[in-house]
Amino acid sequence: MTLEEGITLYVQRKRASGTSFAKGCKIYQGFLRTVGNPSLSQINVHHVLEFLNAPQTSAAVFRRKHSLLRHLFDYWAAHGAMAALTMPANRPAERSTFLPYIYTREELRKLLRFLPLSKTPNDKIHHKTLRAILLTLYATGATVGEVTGLVNEDVDLSNGSIKFPGSLLKAGRCIPIGGDLLRIVRQHVEWQKRNGAHTGSLFSRIDGSKISPRALRRYFERLRRITGITGYRESSQSPCLRDLRATFAVHQITSWIKRRRDLNLMLPALGAYMGNVGLESAERYLQMTPERFQRALNKLSPRKSCALWLDDLALLEFLTNL
Numbered sequence: 610m611t612l613e614e615g616i617t618l619y620v621q622r623k624r625a626s627g628t629s630f631a632k633g634c635k636i637y638q639g640f641l642r643t644v645g646n647p648s649l650s651q652i653n654v655h656h657v658l659e660f661l662n663a664p665q666t667s668a669a670v671f672r673r674k675h676s677l678l679r680h681l682f683d684y685w686a687a688h689g690a691m692a693a694l695t696m697p698a699n700r701p702a703e704r705s706t707f708l709p710y711i712y713t714r715e716e717l718r719k720l721l722r723f724l725p726l727s728k729t730p731n732d733k734i735h736h737k738t739l740r741a742i743l744l745t746l747y748a749t750g751a752t753v754g755e756v757t758g759l760v761n762e763d764v765d766l767s768n769g770s771i772k773f774p775g776s777l778l779k780a781g782r783c784i785p786i787g788g789d790l791l792r793i794v795r796q797h798v799e800w801q802k803r804n805g806a807h808t809g810s811l812f813s814r815i816d817g818s819k820i821s822p823r824a825l826r827r828y829f830e831r832l833r834r835i836t837g838i839t840g841y842r843e844s845s846q847s848p849c850l851r852d853l854r855a856t857f858a859v860h861q862i863t864s865w866i867k868r869r870r871d872l873n874l875m876l877p878a879l880g881a882y883m884g885n886v887g888l889e890s891a892e893r894y895l896q897m898t899p900e901r902f903q904r905a906l907n908k909l910s911p912r913k914s915c916a917l918w919l920d921d922l923a924l925l926e927f928l929t930n931l
Contacts, residue, residue, distance in 0.1 A: 615690065636673070639660070640660045640678065643656075650691045652682070653694070657678060657696065661697065671700045672700055676699075682694045682696070709851070709854075709855035711859050712853070712856045719838070720832060723832060724739055724832065727835050733814045733824070737797070738813070739832075741793055741794065742825065743829075743853070745790065747853045748789070749771065750857035750883040751854070753825060753851055756812070757820050757821065757822050758774070759773075760811060766798070770784060770785050771794075781884075794811075798811075825850065830849070854883070857883075
């Protein structure tokens with residue numbers, strides 16, 4: 610079997626499972642152009658290195674290519690089309706330098722106050738819909754894509770819950786929502802009905818079509834500029850829509866600390882509520898305190914491991930007073 614045949618059959622198998630696999634197919638075609646079209650049994654580590662070590666290949670791209678090639682070769686080795694291939698060492702993952710902006714409660718109220726003032730005659734999304742979306746993002750900690758993808762059937766107004774279907778990056782889950790958010794969602798649904806909206810989406814554009822995450826980010830960026838929320842002085846990153854997810858987590862954690870809740874129990878619950886997998890995903894929000902507080906935070910808990918933060922009374926007091 611040639612490499613081209615092996616790639617074609619493998620991609621067909623992936624697509625049969627319901628994924629487009631467009632990016633993976635593009636990388637496989639790049640590998641095919643690099644090494645030609647040898648038989649699968651002739652492929653060796655030098656072919657792999659020639660492809661992986663292409664000029665200007667970032668660590669993230671290197672790791673993605675490495676993973677896709679490994680899965681392809683493992684599949685055909687398991688089916689007897691080639692011998693097991695020892696892959697070259699993978700590059701270590703790059704540590705993300707992104708630090709989410711944690712909005713204060715006053716800034717959140719300011720965003721909501723300025724929503725009606727930020728509208729223009731050409732807006733495709735009503736400011737009342739934007740308000741309901743922002744409150745849903747902040748009250749659930751869901752991602753932008755999860756909220757814009759909600760349909761009416763995902764919300765149970767009788768029992769007060771929202772169902773997120775899940776994705777490759779987030780676990781599917783059905784979460785309870787508080788009375789305030791339930792009231793807001795119910796009012797939004799009733800407002801849509803009064804205006805004769807015919808749409809299956811929970812949040813839609815004025816014409817009833819679906820709201821894309823990209824469009825929603827543009828609207829929020831305009832709103833943020835109007836409100837004058839510029840972010841941390843020391844940071845080159847501007848506050849953005851996805852920061853509402855981290856804001857939800859940090860506000861929830863500090864609320865639990867003030868109420869002296871057992872975070873050993875609450876953090877795993879927070880991770881499950883937000884669709885994260887593993888305790889580390891929830892614990893990382895402890896490091897997402899506002900950047901203007903980072904120096905003080907580092908003095909209180911310099912480079913401590915996640916396992917030790919609960920024993921740091923000064924750190925807990927600091928978080929409580931944020």
